[in-house]
Amino acid sequence: MDFILQPWPWYVVGPLIALTMFLLLYFGKEFGVSNTLRVACSAAGAQKFSDFFHWDWRSQKWNIIFVGGGVIGGFISYMFLEADHTVALASSSVENMRDMGLTNIGESYLPSQIFNPEEITVGTVAYLIVAGFLVGFGARYAGGCTSGHAISGLANLQLPSLIAVIGFFIGGMAMTYYILPHILPF
Amino acid sequence: MKYLKFLGIGVIFGIALTKGQVVSWYRIIEMFYFDSFHMYGIIGLAVVLGIIMVQFIKRKKVKSIEGQLITFNPKNKSVARYLIGGTFFGLGWAMAGACPGPMYLLLGRGYWLILLVIFGALLGTFVYGLLRHKLPH
Numbered sequence: 001m002d003f004i005l006q007p008w009p010w011y012v013v014g015p016l017i018a019l020t021m022f023l024l025l026y027f028g029k030e031f032g033v034s035n036t037l038r039v040a041c042s043a044a045g046a047q048k049f050s051d052f053f054h055w056d057w058r059s060q061k062w063n064i065i066f067v068g069g070g071v072i073g074g075f076i077s078y079m080f081l082e083a084d085h086t087v088a089l090a091s092s093s094v095e096n097m098r099d100m101g102l103t104n105i106g107e108s109y110l111p112s113q114i115f116n117p118e119e120i121t122v123g124t125v126a127y128l129i130v131a132g133f134l135v136g137f138g139a140r141y142a143g144g145c146t147s148g149h150a151i152s153g154l155a156n157l158q159l160p161s162l163i164a165v166i167g168f169f170i171g172g173m174a175m176t177y178y179i180l181p182h183i184l185p186f
Numbered sequence: 187m188k189y190l191k192f193l194g195i196g197v198i199f200g201i202a203l204t205k206g207q208v209v210s211w212y213r214i215i216e217m218f219y220f221d222s223f224h225m226y227g228i229i230g231l232a233v234v235l236g237i238i239m240v241q242f243i244k245r246k247k248v249k250s251i252e253g254q255l256i257t258f259n260p261k262n263k264s265v266a267r268y269l270i271g272g273t274f275f276g277l278g279w280a281m282a283g284a285c286p287g288p289m290y291l292l293l294g295r296g297y298w299l300i301l302l303v304i305f306g307a308l309l310g311t312f313v314y315g316l317l318r319h320k321l322p323h
Contacts, residue, residue, distance in 0.1 A: 009224075068193060074290075077200065129303070139286060180280065
């Protein structure tokens with residue numbers, strides 16, 4: 001039981017992600033979470049503005065149900081499967097995040113300075129919307145996100161996916177090293 | 187009922203990513219600092235097992251539950267769209283500390299402010315649709 005309640009190591013989580021991909025393939029579907037964003041735009045009528053949203057989005061209903069299951073999984077884990085909600089990080093990373101101006105690092109899954117509704121400011125709202133915008137815009141521009149490129153694409157030895165993953169790291173490292181230290185905390 | 191299995195697969199995915207702390211903002215930043223093997227182990231092992239799986243499916247001509255051959259669509263050849271698009275994505279990934287999967291999963295943990303990130307992601311998707319023909323691909 002103790003193993004269940006502790007954070008799961010990489011060699012347990014990696015195979016479960018591969019299992020997710022296999023089950024979706026077996027049921028005739030492709031693993032790609034960011035497609036749900038395009039589905040939502042289409043369902044809201046975005047095809048009036050761009051033919052990009054004029055596609056067979058209804059065939060992607062399964063994907064919306066899949067992420068709905070993901071929300072339930074996140075809830076189950078939070079409520080029943082965690083002894084505590086702390087994250088044991090490498091000390092050098094903690095040091096770097098402290099330099100960014102963050103406190104209570106790793107005491108919960110997300111930094112309260114950014115994600116706690118009680119500490120919300122105009123700055124946080126702008127930060128979160130811009131962060132999401134970059135993820136959504138970038139995922140569609142690159143034709144996929146972590147699941148579509150870093151997992152499914154690389155598993156199928158797709159060179160475009162490798163290029164996309166290199167891009168993920170260029171952007172991620174630039175943000176982490178050069179931008180976040182200047183914009184955090186609010 | 188037809189869709190119940192996808193709910194189940196989603197639950198497995200959700201528990202795995204949450205228990206592996208992939209949904210933690212801190213873990214993503216730690217990954218970009220290359221300070222821990224954790225995230226690389228997760229993605230790396232998933233990819234290695236995925237490669238074996240895809241090769242097995244292709245060689246053994248494995249069929250889906252509906253009896254159709256499982257096929258894989260090759261991605262269109264290009265560099266610009268993947269590199270530029272990927273860089274935008276990476277900037278957002280480090281900022282939000284979440285890619286699209288974890289965004290949804292964090293809702294299940296009760297982090298309501300993640301709705302702002304999801305709203306931003308929808309907006310970004312919409313704006314891509316508007317600008318698509320003007321962007322280098």
